[in-house]
Each structure stands twice: as C-alpha cells, then as structure tokens.
Amino acid sequence: MISFVLLCKVNNYHAFLKVNLCYFCVKFYILEVYFLGTGTSQGIPVIGSNHSVCKSTDLKDKRLRVSIWIRWEDHSYVIDCGPDFRQQMLTSGCTQLDGILFTHEHADHTAGLDDIRPFFFRQGDIPIYGHQRVIANLQKRFDYIFELENKYPGAPSVTVNFVANNIPFALGNKSVIPINVMHGTLQVFGYRIDDFAYLTDVKTIEQEEAAKLKNLKVLVVNTLRKEPHETHFNLQEALDFIALLKPEKAYLTHISHLLGFHEEVQKTLPKNVFLAYDTLEITI
Numbered sequence: 001m002i003s004f005v006l007l008c009k010v011n012n013y014h015a016f017l018k019v020n021l022c023y024f025c026v027k028f029y030i031l032e033v034y035f036l037g038t039g040t041s042q043g044i045p046v047i048g049s050n051h052s053v054c055k056s057t058d059l060k061d062k063r064l065r066v067s068i069w070i071r072w073e074d075h076s077y078v079i080d081c082g083p084d085f086r087q088q089m090l091t092s093g094c095t096q097l098d099g100i101l102f103t104h105e106h107a108d109h110t111a112g113l114d115d116i117r118p119f120f121f122r123q124g125d126i127p128i129y130g131h132q133r134v135i136a137n138l139q140k141r142f143d144y145i146f147e148l149e150n151k152y153p154g155a156p157s158v159t160v161n162f163v164a165n166n167i168p169f170a171l172g173n174k175s176v177i178p179i180n181v182m183h184g185t186l187q188v189f190g191y192r193i194d195d196f197a198y199l200t201d202v203k204t205i206e207q208e209e210a211a212k213l214k215n216l217k218v219l220v221v222n223t224l225r226k227e228p229h230e231t232h233f234n235l236q237e238a239l240d241f242i243a244l245l246k247p248e249k250a251y252l253t254h255i256s257h258l259l260g261f262h263e264e265v266q267k268t269l270p271k272n273v274f275l276a277y278d279t280l281e282i283t284i
C-alpha cells in the first residue's frame with residue numbers, strides 16, 4: 001500500500017487528505033475514528049452475569065469500557081483511558097500516542113493510565129488534557145506518575161494541559177472545542193474536532209453548549225439503556241438529542257447490556273443513527 005498526503009481546498013478551507021492507494025481502490029479521508037470500547041462502566045459481559053446479552057456470541061455484543069482513538073495525518077490521540085486500555089491498544093494496533101483527552105475522572109474513563117508506559121518509554125512524557133478537577137483527581141490516584149523527585153525509574157510521566165470551558169485548544173494542527181455537559185451533578189467535557197463531536201456520560205446539556213454542536217457530520221453520544229437513569233441518557237433521550245442537533249450521522253456508545261442485543265436494537269433506530277461497537281472504524 002502507498003500512502004501520501006495532499007493539501008486540498010475543501011468547502012473553502014484547507015485540509016490535508018491522506019491518500020491510500022491499495023490495490024485497485026483509492027481512499028480519501030481526513031479524520032479517522034476507531035471505537036476502542038463502547039460499553040458502560042462494567043463492560044459487557046458483566047462479570048458473573050447470566051443475562052442473555054452477556055451470554056451473546058455476537059462480537060458486537062462484547063463491549064470494553066468506553067474510549068475512542070482519533071487519527072489524522074501523523075497525529076494519534078485517545079479520548080479517555082479506562083481499565084481496558086492495554087487490551088484496546090493491542091487490538092487496535094496503536095503504536096503512537098500523542099496525548100489523552102479526559103472527559104471526567106470516573107474509573108471507567110481513567111483507570112488504565114498506568115498502561116501508557118510502553119508509549120512513555122518510546123516517546124517520553126505523554127501529554128494529558130482535562131479539567132483542572134480531573135487532573136487533581138489523577139494526581140491523587142496516580143501520585144507516582146506526577147512525582148518530580150525520587151521517581152521510580154519504571155513509572156511513566158505526563159505533561160499536563162488544563163481544559164477550560166469556552167477555551168478551544170490546539171491538538172496537533174487542529175483546534176478542539178470543549179463542550180460542557182452534566183453527568184448528573186458532575187461536570188464532564190465532550191470534545192468537538194472539525195465536524196466530529198464525542199460526548200459521553202451526558203444526562204443534561206445547556207442550550208449554549210448544544211449550540212456548539214451545529215452542522216456536525218458525525219456525533220457520538222452515550223446511550224445507557226431503554227429505562228431512564230439518573231446520570232446517563234437513555235435511548236429516547238439520546239434520540240431526542242440527535243433529532244435536535246441533526247448531525248448527518250450519529251453513533252451511540254457507553255452501552256449497558258440492558259439496552260439489548262446489538263442486532264435487534266439497530267433495527268429500531270432511525271436510518272442515520274447507528275449503535276457503535278468495539279473495533280468499528282469511521283472516517284469523517
């Protein structure tokens with residue numbers, strides 16, 4: 001396969017297009033998103049569960065803890081770094097990590113931080129991005145990673161980048177817009193990059209934040225189950241939110257076994273809404 005990068009003008013802005021020439025097909029893309037995990041905090045199957053979805057043999061019903069890998073040109077980032085991070089890096093074939101964007105501090109989004117070690121050994125300090133409160137929480141839970149003196153030689157190091165609402169920040173050669181959402185009473189950041197937005201653990205969102213999500217090609221948003229939940233969108237809330245924002249396509253993630261079988265739930269969704277599944281890759 002031959003790869004090269006072109007600078008093109010698309011819709012009045014300049015974009016780098018990576019071109020892969022693979023046998024007889026030519027593929028153009030700008031941003032690649034790989035779903036590393038699409039499950040809720042316990043993952044699917046849940047340990048010890050006899051639920052039929054947990055027993056399903058369909059690989060799309062196996063869901064690791066929620067995370068995505070985003071790539072463009074030679075840039076490579078993940079959003080969140082949960083307890084399945086090591087397995088997800090091995091399965092996806094990710095060999096370069098330019099940084100981690102954290103949505104919030106809950107363990108299903110952060111517990112894999114120690115496993116950045118192979119990237120740290122090859123690349124040096126790994127940049128992390130998150131709300132000041134989230135970084136403070138990581139400093140408490142992973143104190144050895146942030147130690148500056150008498151540090152254990154095998155421990156990884158990070159460089160800290162604080163994310164604040166209404167302040168877009170640079171990621172490689174792109175700009176990221178933080179989206180402030182609420183996970184019950186806990187503040188969480190979603191992130192918009194170009195025409196792509198990733199929102200997880202949302203229960204409520206203010207109108208001015210939703211206004212930052214206009215004209216999306218792809219929206220990823222959490223959907224826990226059909227029944228209501230105190231801190232997560234259920235299916236109807238997620239579909240209402242998608243209907244309000246009108247992205248070209250939407251993918252549902254952070255899914256509980258209680259939502260049902262992937263194949264059956266997919267059949268009930270509007271034609272531009274898809275259940276994400278682990279290892280799904282999309283280009284924007």
Ligand SMILES: [Zn+2]
Pocket residue numbers: 040041106108109201254
């Ligand atoms: Zn979560």
